[in-house]
Amino acid sequence: MAKTEGLRERRRRQTHREIHETALRLAGERGFAKVTVEEISAEAGVSTRTFFNYFPSKEAAVIAMPPMPPDEDVAVFAAAGPAAPSDVLLDLIDLLLRDMARHPPRRDALHGMFALSQDHPAVLAAMLAGFETFQRQLAATVAARTGEQPQDEMPRLIASLTMAAIRTSLENFTSGNDDNPVPYVERAVTTLRALLGR
Amino acid sequence: MAKTEGLRERRRRQTHREIHETALRLAGERGFAKVTVEEISAEAGVSTRTFFNYFPSKEAAVIAMPPMPPDEDVAVFAAAGPAAPSDVLLDLIDLLLRDMARHPPRRDALHGMFALSQDHPAVLAAMLAGFETFQRQLAATVAARTGEQPQDEMPRLIASLTMAAIRTSLENFTSGNDDNPVPYVERAVTTLRALLGR
Numbered sequence: 001m002a003k004t005e006g007l008r009e010r011r012r013r014q015t016h017r018e019i020h021e022t023a024l025r026l027a028g029e030r031g032f033a034k035v036t037v038e039e040i041s042a043e044a045g046v047s048t049r050t051f052f053n054y055f056p057s058k059e060a061a062v063i064a065m066p067p068m069p070p071d072e073d074v075a076v077f078a079a080a081g082p083a084a085p086s087d088v089l090l091d092l093i094d095l096l097l098r099d100m101a102r103h104p105p106r107r108d109a110l111h112g113m114f115a116l117s118q119d120h121p122a123v124l125a126a127m128l129a130g131f132e133t134f135q136r137q138l139a140a141t142v143a144a145r146t147g148e149q150p151q152d153e154m155p156r157l158i159a160s161l162t163m164a165a166i167r168t169s170l171e172n173f174t175s176g177n178d179d180n181p182v183p184y185v186e187r188a189v190t191t192l193r194a195l196l197g198r
Numbered sequence: 199m200a201k202t203e204g205l206r207e208r209r210r211r212q213t214h215r216e217i218h219e220t221a222l223r224l225a226g227e228r229g230f231a232k233v234t235v236e237e238i239s240a241e242a243g244v245s246t247r248t249f250f251n252y253f254p255s256k257e258a259a260v261i262a263m264p265p266m267p268p269d270e271d272v273a274v275f276a277a278a279g280p281a282a283p284s285d286v287l288l289d290l291i292d293l294l295l296r297d298m299a300r301h302p303p304r305r306d307a308l309h310g311m312f313a314l315s316q317d318h319p320a321v322l323a324a325m326l327a328g329f330e331t332f333q334r335q336l337a338a339t340v341a342a343r344t345g346e347q348p349q350d351e352m353p354r355l356i357a358s359l360t361m362a363a364i365r366t367s368l369e370n371f372t373s374g375n376d377d378n379p380v381p382y383v384e385r386a387v388t389t390l391r392a393l394l395g396r
Contacts, residue, residue: 085393125323128330153389156366157359161393164358168351191351195283195359196394 009070013103016054016067019044023061024112032062032120059126064113066166068137069099078145086196088142089158090189093165097185104181111174135163165192207268211301214252214265217242221259222310230260230318257324260314262307264364266335267297276343284394286340287356288387291363295383302379309372333361363390 022044026035037058041051055061068074077095082088117124138159140150148155169184176184220242224233235256239249253259266272275293280286315322336357338348346353367382374382 084395086395089393121323121327124327125319128326129319129322132326151369153366153370153386154393157362157386157389157393160362161355161359164355168354171349172351188351188355191355195287195352195355197282197284198395 006070013067015046015050019046019051019054019061020064021106021109023055023058024109024116027062027116028112032058032116032123037061057126059120059122060130062113062116062123063127063130064105064109065130065134066096066100066105067103068134068141069095073099074141074144077141080145082146085154085158086198088146089161089192089196090198092138092142092158092162093185093189093192096162096166097182097189100185101182104179105170107174107179107181110170114171114174131163131167135159138162161192165189204268211265213244213248217244217249217252217259218262219304219307221253221256222307222314225260225314226310230256230314230321235259255324257318257320258328260311260321261325261328262303262311263328263332264294264298264303266332266339267293271297272339272342275339278343280344283352283356284396286344287359287390287394288396290336290340290356290360291383291387291390294360294364295380295387298383299380302377303368305372305377305379308368312369312372329361329365333357336360359390363387 019040023035023040026040026043035058037048037051040058040061041048044051051061073095077091080091083091113123113127117127136150136159139155142148142155142158143150143152146155150156165188166185169188170181172187173181173184178184217238221233221238224238224241233256235246235249238256238259239246242249249259271293275289278289281289311321311325315325334348334357337353340346340353340356341348341350344353348354363386364383367386368379370385371379371382376382
């Protein structure tokens with residue numbers, strides 16, 4: 001059962017990434033304004049119907065949002081139960097970090113996304129909306145562990161700090177020259193520990 | 199000199215608020231899609247040229263972003279110099295809190311903004327872009343105090359946590375029944391202290 005889930009999950013990640021990378025490549029080759037959903041779908045070898053199962057728009061398709069870690073890892077995190085808030089925060093970042101080490105984002109893809117978001121307000125809007133959604137998922141994940149509600153203050157603060165650390169790391173990663181994002185996140189965690197006095 | 203500055207600043211805040219509240223009121227009365235910049239300007243008694251000096255679009259006009267505190271208060275914050283990161287964070291929130299106590303946002307206006315942002319993706323985009331800009335200003339304010347760069351990790355993490363605390367407070371404020379936002383921010387600060395272990 002877990003194995004089937006793992007296969008489906010891998011295929012989902014792969015299709016997601018192929019559409020995303022195709023969208024970024026075509027935007028780079030032809031200019032973002034000129035590329036259509038039809039062209040991206042054809043080039044990625046999927047139907048437009050499949051495209052829209054993964055992304056609501058071409059703006060969204062050039063956005064690489066980290067997918068949530070696999071359900072079983074999230075379940076382990078949740079099962080650890082209530083703890084000091086700063087421990088929950090560091091555990092959550094560790095959960096994302098391990099997933100990122102297994103599926104590292106490509107530096108040129110992230111670089112393309114940040115560059116497009118600076119030139120196209122609609123891409124910036126899609127990126128910020130993506131961060132927002134991801135952050136809500138993180139708050140829900142924290143709440144599932146601590147027994148709070150996702151809209152309570154502590155889950156939201158923990159989620160926002162986690163998101164800020166990840167986002168800062170990824171921006172630094174794209175302007176650096178190391179193809180491995182993990183050390184950038186680890187550096188952000190060090191900064192975070194200094195902020196938390198740990 | 200400081201007095202002149204104070205007058206100009208007060209007039210700026212007042213015009214900003216009048217345009218914003220008119221935009222929200224007309225959106226409520228006529229429906230957001232039907233209201234134009236011309237109508238908002240006429241009703242607020244300003245030229246469209248003045249409107250665009252304050253807001254880039256009608257989406258932006260329904261967004262109530264807290265203005266940065268007065269320059270002299272920001273200067274006092276900066277002059278305090280480097281300190282433990284959690285002290286800088288708590289000082290920054292205190293700076294915003296004192297400004298909010300002097301110019302409390304109206305609960306119905308904030309409520310209108312959050313409601314519109316849920317129904318209109320363009321308003322959500324403007325709101326998130328506003329948070330983003332405000333957060334960058336906060337990071338620059340922190341960096342001016344600590345001698346870091348605004349894009350360094352610590353200023354960005356402090357700014358994002360401050361923003362999250364303010365935003366959570368304001369959302370709770372709009373769904374509560376107290377017309378004073380200050381206690382909501384104070385409650386978020388208590389949560390934040392628990393996260394920081396202070």
